Amino acid sequence: MHSIMILLIIAVITIFLLGYALGRRAGKKEGVTEGMSLVPLEWRKEMFETSICPLCTQELNIRTNYDNIHNREL
Amino acid sequence: MWLIISNAYIIKKILSVFFTGMVIKIMDDYLDQDIDFLQKDQNLFTVIEYGGLPYALILLSLAFVFDPVTSLSLFLGSFALGMAGDLTVKMPSGLYGYQESIIVTALGLLFLKINMASSIFIMISIQLWDDYKDSDKDMINSKNWAFLLGKVECVLLTVIFFLLTFYLDYVKAISSIISMKVIEYIIKLLLTKHKKAHEFLNSEGKISNA
Numbered sequence: 302m303h304s305i306m307i308l309l310i311i312a313v314i315t316i317f318l319l320g321y322a323l324g325r326r327a328g329k330k331e332g333v334t335e336g337m338s339l340v341p342l343e344w345r346k347e348m349f350e351t352s353i354c355p356l357c358t359q360e361l362n363i364r365t366n367y368d369n370i371h372n373r374e375l
Numbered sequence: 376m377w378l379i380i381s382n383a384y385i386i387k388k389i390l391s392v393f394f395t396g397m398v399i400k401i402m403d404d405y406l407d408q409d410i411d412f413l414q415k416d417q418n419l420f421t422v423i424e425y426g427g428l429p430y431a432l433i434l435l436s437l438a439f440v441f442d443p444v445t446s447l448s449l450f451l452g453s454f455a456l457g458m459a460g461d462l463t464v465k466m467p468s469g470l471y472g473y474q475e476s477i478i479v480t481a482l483g484l485l486f487l488k489i490n491m492a493s494s495i496f497i498m499i500s501i502q503l504w505d506d507y508k509d510s511d512k513d514m515i516n517s518k519n520w521a522f523l524l525g526k527v528e529c530v531l532l533t534v535i536f537f538l539l540t541f542y543l544d545y546v547k548a549i550s551s552i553i554s555m556k557v558i559e560y561i562i563k564l565l566l567t568k569h570k571k572a573h574e575f576l577n578s579e580g581k582i583s584n585a
Binding site: 311 | 528
């Protein structure tokens with residue numbers, strides 16, 4: 302009786318471990334993909350709010366109205 | 376498995392596990408003394424110095440007196456597990472670490488059968504628990520299982536292997552865990568005492584600072 306119970310507990314924990322390990326690894330991959338797709342939008346938003354490029358920390362051209370956001374005169 | 380066994384047998388087994396645990400700890404500290412010195416970690420060999428080998432042999436002999444099968448299986452299990460990680464390092468025998476590990480495990484399973492299996496399981500369990508405890512200290516360590524697998528996975532595997540040992544040999548499982556804690560405490564006491572003695576001698580000027 303006790304032996305069966307121990308084996309049952311081992312089986313339950315093993316199944317939980319498999320589920321947890323697989324879920325965590327899949328979740329990590331999904332998180333990275335999602336994060337990568339969100340980063341450009343976040344940077345764009347940050348740039349519009351602060352007028353500073355988050356990549357090169359250069360300020361937007363405020364003297365001439367260029368199409369490009371970066372100051373080409375520099 | 377759930378046989379009614381005499382108290383003398385249990386006590387002998389507990390003592391055997393305890394003494395073998397001491398031997399394994401001495402062996403582990405002997406192999407890690409260079410790394411511990413570099414990382415400034417505490418090592419048993421700072422206290423026992425050249426006495427390590429005779430003490431280990433005496434303790435192993437004592438363990439054999441109480442229960443030869445248990446102590447031999449535990450010792451072989453710890454050896455097999457310790458060597459298993461060294462895939463590319465050649466040992467003094469001329470074999471790679473994992474080859475030694477496979478040979479020792481095969482011999483153990485051949486002669487000691489289920490005792491060897493339970494010993495390997497409890498050794499894996501203790502190793503995983505140790506790695507989990509050290510995971511904050513050496514997070515970027517390629518040999519730390521908590522870092523390789525993840526902390527929760529490490530703890531769950533510890534529980535699974537402990538339960539497997541419990542299923543095969545419950546006396547060994549429980550006494551191993553208790554022995555682990557007792558040995559840790561004894562070593563901590565020894566090292567603290569040694570450190571205090573060292574500081575006292577240092578303050579008295581009886582040993583050089585160099």
